[in-house]
Amino acid sequence: MSDLPRKAVTRTAKLAALPLGFAGRATWGLGKRIVGESAELVGRELQQRTAEQLFKVLGELKGGAMKFGQALSVFESALPEEVAGPYRAALTKLQEAAPPMPTRTVHSVLAERLGEDWRELFEEFEDKPAAAASIGQVHRGVWHDGREVAVKVQYPGAGEALLSDLNQLSRFARLLGPLVPGVDVKPLITELKDRVSEELDYGLEAQAQEVHAEEFADDPDVVVPAVVRQCDQVLITEWIEGIPLSEIISDGSQEQRDRAGQLLARFLFSGPARTGLLHADPHPGNFRLLPGGPDGEDDWRLGVLDFGTVDRLPAGLPTPIGESLRMTLDGEAEAVYELLCAEGFVKETIELDPDAVLDYLLPIIEPAHVDEFTFTRGWMRSQAARIADPRSPAYQLGKQLNLPPAYLLIHRVTLSTIGVLCQLGATVRLREELEEWLPGFVPLEEELEEALDEELEDDDVAGPGESVAGA
Numbered sequence: 001m002s003d004l005p006r007k008a009v010t011r012t013a014k015l016a017a018l019p020l021g022f023a024g025r026a027t028w029g030l031g032k033r034i035v036g037e038s039a040e041l042v043g044r045e046l047q048q049r050t051a052e053q054l055f056k057v058l059g060e061l062k063g064g065a066m067k068f069g070q071a072l073s074v075f076e077s078a079l080p081e082e083v084a085g086p087y088r089a090a091l092t093k094l095q096e097a098a099p100p101m102p103t104r105t106v107h108s109v110l111a112e113r114l115g116e117d118w119r120e121l122f123e124e125f126e127d128k129p130a131a132a133a134s135i136g137q138v139h140r141g142v143w144h145d146g147r148e149v150a151v152k153v154q155y156p157g158a159g160e161a162l163l164s165d166l167n168q169l170s171r172f173a174r175l176l177g178p179l180v181p182g183v184d185v186k187p188l189i190t191e192l193k194d195r196v197s198e199e200l201d202y203g204l205e206a207q208a209q210e211v212h213a214e215e216f217a218d219d220p221d222v223v224v225p226a227v228v229r230q231c232d233q234v235l236i237t238e239w240i241e242g243i244p245l246s247e248i249i250s251d252g253s254q255e256q257r258d259r260a261g262q263l264l265a266r267f268l269f270s271g272p273a274r275t276g277l278l279h280a281d282p283h284p285g286n287f288r289l290l291p292g293g294p295d296g297e298d299d300w301r302l303g304v305l306d307f308g309t310v311d312r313l314p315a316g317l318p319t320p321i322g323e324s325l326r327m328t329l330d331g332e333a334e335a336v337y338e339l340l341c342a343e344g345f346v347k348e349t350i351e352l353d354p355d356a357v358l359d360y361l362l363p364i365i366e367p368a369h370v371d372e373f374t375f376t377r378g379w380m381r382s383q384a385a386r387i388a389d390p391r392s393p394a395y396q397l398g399k400q401l402n403l404p405p406a407y408l409l410i411h412r413v414t415l416s417t418i419g420v421l422c423q424l425g426a427t428v429r430l431r432e433e434l435e436e437w438l439p440g441f442v443p444l445e446e447e448l449e450e451a452l453d454e455e456l457e458d459d460d461v462a463g464p465g466e467s468v469a470g471a
Helices: 008-034 037-060 063-073 082-096 103-114 158-171 173-179 187-194 195-202 202-215 245-252 254-275 319-329 333-343 354-361 375-387 394-396 405-426 430-437 444-462
Strands: 122-125 136-143 148-154 227-231 234-238 277-279 289-292 296-304 310-312
Touching: 103 148, 103 234, 158 187, 158 195, 187 195, 195 202, 202 227, 202 234, 202 254, 245 254, 245 289, 245 405, 254 277, 254 289, 254 296, 254 405, 254 430, 277 375, 277 405, 289 375, 296 354, 310 405, 319 333, 333 354, 354 394, 375 405
Parallel strands: none
Antiparallel strands: 122 136, 136 148, 148 234, 227 234, 277 310, 289 296
């Protein structure tokens, strides 16, 4: 009997206790109000106590509970500092580790999937896991050809645990919503449920990782470990050594933070253009900062892990994203509104004021308006407060906008990445990455002019009367 199914009753009981705890604290909060304490003070203390319990429970479990916690963890920048501060350590733990499964279970999976003589495939294999995540844990080893490898072993019963947890969490999504302003929890849980089958399929993950590893093989900035071997419940890849992004967030230098932020933005926007895939799980536990970038050992590269969740975008990111972003920055309210209507962001039954839509969007895209932008928790909190405050015009307008299914995952990945940039406190040249990689952000005529200029420069280099091809 596997570890996760055996503990299903305990898991369900822990998750079921969360709404009871929320209700109890609400009663406690009412009592504090009755004896004269301010609503604001009681509200903050209530939110802090609730958040502490939530992340404590999610951190103790694997499966969907931890997956949900990781997805929420990147939005902690949106929370008031007095609430986020006390449980930031719990969030970091969610990004990096979970309770390990027994060694005998690991050996059993490896014997079943790789064969009884599985140890002969390795020169070394460490029984103690190097990392543990929501559906599997990673062991360090040395492959029979001498390569250091990461051996990812899926928890038996992981699929059942994922769905059970997420179904349980969805029942009280309304109670969880206020914990993270500006994040709609119910669609987040629904989307995580929709992705379960993909994430459990290590064959799909191996394919996505191989595509990225091949494309970024000679990249000076991004490192993707190659796939060594894959079978059901086991994925073996090359090992990469680096500093987890969670450590950079807590203790990194400003130089490391800025470099990590720049490369994270570059990977987000260049990945779909180069591979037709969007890495869709951008929490800090999936990234490493590696020494030895283009400027030598004192520089840094970004190591990217875990391709279990990807969005398949054969043509790259949708051109309307770049077009609407550019037109918003240029103040073209009518054109932006027409494009949003055409893409389904505004339903046919609703009519909005184009200028009000522009006012809603402009603060959000501030980082793209300047050559260099410093992402901070304060900026993130201000955006979350503006959108989440029921008294705000932005809140009222946001409720009337629609998020088309084709954009759902792109939207979450973008928001999550911005959350990580704010945790890093990174200064990033975001506009530079948008101009390079986001279709539609640079007008088509400008792109054609640039391409023509480059072609003319190449002809000049080739010499008079001599084409580049014939040089």
